[in-house]
Amino acid sequence: MALPNTNSDPNTAALGAQRVRIWYGFLLLIVMIFGVRLFYVQIIRHNHYKNAALSDQLKQYEIPANRGTISARDGNQLIPVVLNQKLYTLYGDPVYIKNPDTVANKVSAITGANASKLANLLRTKDTRYVVLGKRLTPEQNKRLLALKYPGIGTQGQDFRTYPQGDLAAQVLGFVDDSGNGQYGLEQALNSQLKGTPGQLRAITDISGVPLAASRDNTEVAAKSGDNLIVTIxxxxxxxxxxxxxxxxxxxxxxxxxxxxxxxxxxxxxxxxxxxxxxxxxxxxxxxAKLFANASxxxxxxxxxxxxxxxxxxxxxxxxxxxxxxxxxxxxxxxxxxxxxxxxxxxxxxxxxxxxxxxxxxxxxxxxxxxxxxxxxxxxxxxxxxxxxxxxxxxxxxxxxxxxxxxxxxxxxxxxxxxxxxxxxxxxxxxxxxxxxxxxxxxxxxxxxxxxxxxxxxxxxxxAIAADGGTTKKTPKVLAANxxxxxxxxxxxxxxxxxxxxxxxxxxxxxxxxxxxxxxxxxxxxxxxxxxxxxxxxxxxxxxxxxxxxxxxxxxxxxxxxxxxxxxxxxxxxxxxxxxxxxxxxxxxxxxxx
The missing domain is CATH 3.40.710.10 (DD-peptidase/beta-lactamase superfamily)
Incomplete structure (x- = not known):
């Protein structure tokens, strides 16, 4: 009686080995493709993809310039007639406000605004941003932030103040909420007073907040406007x-x-x-006729x-x-x-x-x-x-x-x-x-x-520039003789x-x-x-x-x-x-x- 043959079929073994080689070759090809791609991305196109990634995180912000002040003389004494004061705008996001009446009452107690009107604003459904108050003082701002209500925040902005009241009002003019001078000196010399805004390009976190320590941040400082001394x-x-x-x-x-x-x-x-x-x-x-300097x-x-x-x-x-x-x-x-x-x-x-x-x-x-x-x-x-x-x-x-x-x-x-x-x-x-x-x-x-x-x-x-340099006005002759x-x-x-x-x-x-x-x-x-x-x-x-x-x-x-x-x-x-x-x-x- 013959014994069974325990050796594999040579053809079958060869076929298996070939399949293994093909799989290894395929895997090697994939690795090579990934390697080439990785080399391309990390070495050849490194800067491109780095900049693309940064662009998603890198934001540009304008840094406001300080508007110049205006002073006049009272005898030999220099007296400010126009100054800057940081005041605050109060805003709310109705999505986060769970109890509008409670929030409105708390805010009203600080700002003096009508609580009912504030509550109605906080019930608004078609916007994520409602203004609840303007020109609030630093003390009011501090008290509002202490409430720690989700969806309630403030934003600071420089506003003009007038220590001498209505003195020379139509000569001075005013600055609107957009920061532009209107009428008087504020309009005529707006660019000189306004200064030049700075620029901040900064990496931000997921919330859009600039990361101060990032080495990719670049900043161009704002240049303050000139401080003016008037002849008045x-x-x-x-x-x-x-x-x-x-x-x-x-x-x-x-x-x-x-x-x-x-x-x-x-x-x-x-x-x-x-x-x-x-x-x-x-x-x-x-x-509005009162704004004009009739003189x-x-x-x-x-x-x-x-x-x-x-x-x-x-x-x-x-x-x-x-x-x-x-x-x-x-x-x-x-x-x-x-x-x-x-x-x-x-x-x-x-x-x-x-x-x-x-x-x-x-x-x-x-x-x-x-x-x-x-x-x-x-x-x-x-x-x-x-x-x-x-x-x-x-x-x-x-x-x-x-x-x-x-x-x-x-x-x-x-x-x-x-x-x-x-x-x-x-x-x-x-x-x-x-x-x-x-x-x-x-x-x-x-x-x-x-x-x-x-x-x-x-x-x-x-005019006194931001660097302290003073330019004295020289009388200009428009006609002689x-x-x-x-x-x-x-x-x-x-x-x-x-x-x-x-x-x-x-x-x-x-x-x-x-x-x-x-x-x-x-x-x-x-x-x-x-x-x-x-x-x-x-x-x-x-x-x-x-x-x-x-x-x-x-x-x-x-x-x-x-x-x-x-x-x-x-x-x-x-x-x-x-x-x-x-x-x-x-x-x-x-x-x-």
């Missing part, structure tokens, strides 16, 4: 605002504006309008305060002299219309240049315009007077003062061949048919009495004489101080043409000084209703109080010779 004198500013407010009340006017300027540099020592507002509560103001943004027909400038131009052109006399017929017929004077002062007779200003003769400045044309109003007269208005006194142009929304005013073209152009130009000599702002009138008068240099009106005395120095010396006593001839109570000590000025009563133009018979603006343009003129003062009063001529009854008393205040507070250096 706080003592003068406070007095001006008080005087304006009382003047508006006494004359039952719609409002008033005034500018006090140093004619030797163009520095504005005070600028105010009434009514005004509290910049800390700008969001409560219903009439630079609202030109009007200025009335007879233009007469000293007409006289200065005629003197400078050499067509009249300070002692010139002429026969005034009491009216001039121009383009079919009669130019006349106020009845009690405008009779026919021999008049002097001093009379033109003392009696406020419309016919007198019309005669001065005629002298520019060789005896009549013609192309030559219009061209000369236009040149003085536009290129000497710079009317019809922005002064460039650091304020938002500055208006240019209006000067009619000298080349207009319209039928009434001569009448129009005659009217401009006494401040009708043209418009200007208080700042333009003050700057023009400054040039007329300081020897003939038109300094740019300015509010910035110095506005009038000759001798014309300034002739105009000053002519305007002093006007003050001496008119009733100021109390009067001025002209032996120690120089006080001059001129009233204006301007008709108000109707929107469709012509003028109102019963609406007027009162204006006054004058100066105060000692050996030289130290302050030029422009006052505009909007539609006073207390009777009398608007310039005399409304604007002149305001000027008088301002001038007396400057003298009484020893802010004017008296004559030494």
């Amino acid at each position: 004198d706080l003592a003068i500013q406070q007095q001006l605002q008080t005087i304006l407010q009382k003047g508006v009340k006494d004359t039952k006017a719609s409002g008033a504006s005034a500018v006090i300027m140093d004619p030797r540099t163009g520095a504005i020592k005070a600028m105010a309008n009434f009514p005004s507002y509290d910049p800390a509560k700008y969001n409560e103001v219903e009439n 630079v943004s609202e030109p009007i027909e200025v009335g007879s305060i233009m007469k000293p400038l007409t006289t200065a131009a005629a003197l400078d052109k050499g067509v009249i002299a300070p002692g010139t006399t002429y026969y005034d017929p009491a009216s001039w017929l121009v383009n079919g219309f009669r130019i006349t004077n106020i009845e009690e002062d405008g009779g026919a007779g021999t008049r002097s240049v001093a009379d033109i200003l003392n009696l406020s003769l419309n016919t007198g400045v019309t005669w001065e315009l005629m002298q520019m044309g060789g005896g009549s109003i013609n192309d030559k007269a219009r061209t000369i007077w236009h040149d003085y208005m536009v290129n000497h006194f710079l009317f019809g142009k922005a002064t460039g003062v650091e304020q938002g929304y500055e208006a240019t005013g209006y000067i009619p073209s000298a080349s207009d061949n319209g039928a009434g152009i001569n009448l129009t130009y005659a009217n401009t000599t006494f401040g009708q048919a043209m418009t200007a702002t208080p700042i333009q009138m003050a700057a023009a008068m400054a040039a007329a009495v300081n020897g003939g240099t038109y300094y740019q009106p300015h509010l910035i005395d110095a 506005v009038v000759a120095p001798k014309i300034s010396q002739a105009l000053i006593p002519l305007m002093q004489n006007v003050v001496q001839k008119h009733n100021f109570n109390p009067g001025f000590d002209q032996s120690n101080y120089v006080v001059g000025g001129k009233t204006g009563t301007a008709q108000i133009a109707k929107p469709g043409g012509g003028y109102y018979d019963d609406k007027f603006n009162g204006t006054y343009l004058g100066f105060v000084g000692g050996d030289d003129v130290q302050y030029v003062i422009a006052v505009f009063v909007d539609k006073p209703t207390n009777g009398g001529y608007a310039g005399t009854a409304a604007a002149q008393p305001i000027f008088g109080k301002i001038a007396h205040t400057l003298i009484d507070e020893s802010l004017v250096t008296p004559k030494t010779k």
Whole structure:
């Protein structure tokens, strides 16, 4: 009997071995593929995949810059008028709020907000973010965070504060909730005050919180805005605002504006309008017109305060002299219309240049315009007077003062061949048919009495950069030889004489101080043409000084209703109080010779 064969089939064994080799080969191929791929990813494309991974975790944040502060002088002391304060916005995520009423009551007790309204916000279903309070103090923020309610948080933001209240509000402007300056200096110098934000690129955790220790973080520091020192004198500013407010009340006017300027540099020592507002509560103001600085943004027909400038131009052109006399017929017929004077002062007779200003003769400045044309109003007269208005006194142009929304005013073209152009130009000599702002009138008068240099009106005395470097403002000359120095010396006593001839109570000590000025009563133009018979603006343009003129003062009063001529009854008393205040507070250096 044969025994069974225990040896494997050679073919079967060979097949098994082949299968093993194939599996090993397949596994080796897979390992090689993974190895190649790993080499490709980790070595060749290492930076690419590293950056891709970082991009998911690396976030970019803006680092806010500190906004510059604003300070002014009170005598020799520097006083802050605009500062920054970190305040907080309270927000909630309704998804996390389990008991809206409880949370609302707790929050209300700290913020003072209406608990019912807060609870309704916390029940909102269509948003993950509701604002529960704004401009909360650091103390309120601390108490709110101590509640430790899930879904309740705060976010800090710098807001402007105004230590001096509404002082110079329309000059300063305000900063909105987005951090942008609006009106006044805040708007005009927004980029200088705002600074440059920094940038932080940081690795974040799963919650999006930056990891401070990551070596992949990069930071560009924020650059703070400049701190500004303004030319405003706080003592003068406070007095001006008080005087304006009382003047508006006494004359039952719609409002008033005034500018006090140093004619030797163009520095504005005070600028105010009434009514005004509290910049800390700008969001409560219903009439947006209150935000505007009317001293630079609202030109009007200025009335007879233009007469000293007409006289200065005629003197400078050499067509009249300070002692010139002429026969005034009491009216001039121009383009079919009669130019006349106020009845009690405008009779026919021999008049002097001093009379033109003392009696406020419309016919007198019309005669001065005629002298520019060789005896009549013609192309030559219009061209000369236009040149003085536009290129000497710079009317019809922005002064460039650091304020938002500055208006240019209006000067009619000298080349207009319209039928009434001569009448129009005659009217401009006494401040009708043209418009200007208080700042333009003050700057023009400054040039007329300081020897003939038109300094740019300015509010910035110095800027202090983040690195501590200080840039002092240098007075900028916008026009030279506005009038000759001798014309300034002739105009000053002519305007002093006007003050001496008119009733100021109390009067001025002209032996120690120089006080001059001129009233204006301007008709108000109707929107469709012509003028109102019963609406007027009162204006006054004058100066105060000692050996030289130290302050030029422009006052505009909007539609006073207390009777009398608007310039005399409304604007002149305001000027008088301002001038007396400057003298009484020893802010004017008296004559030494």
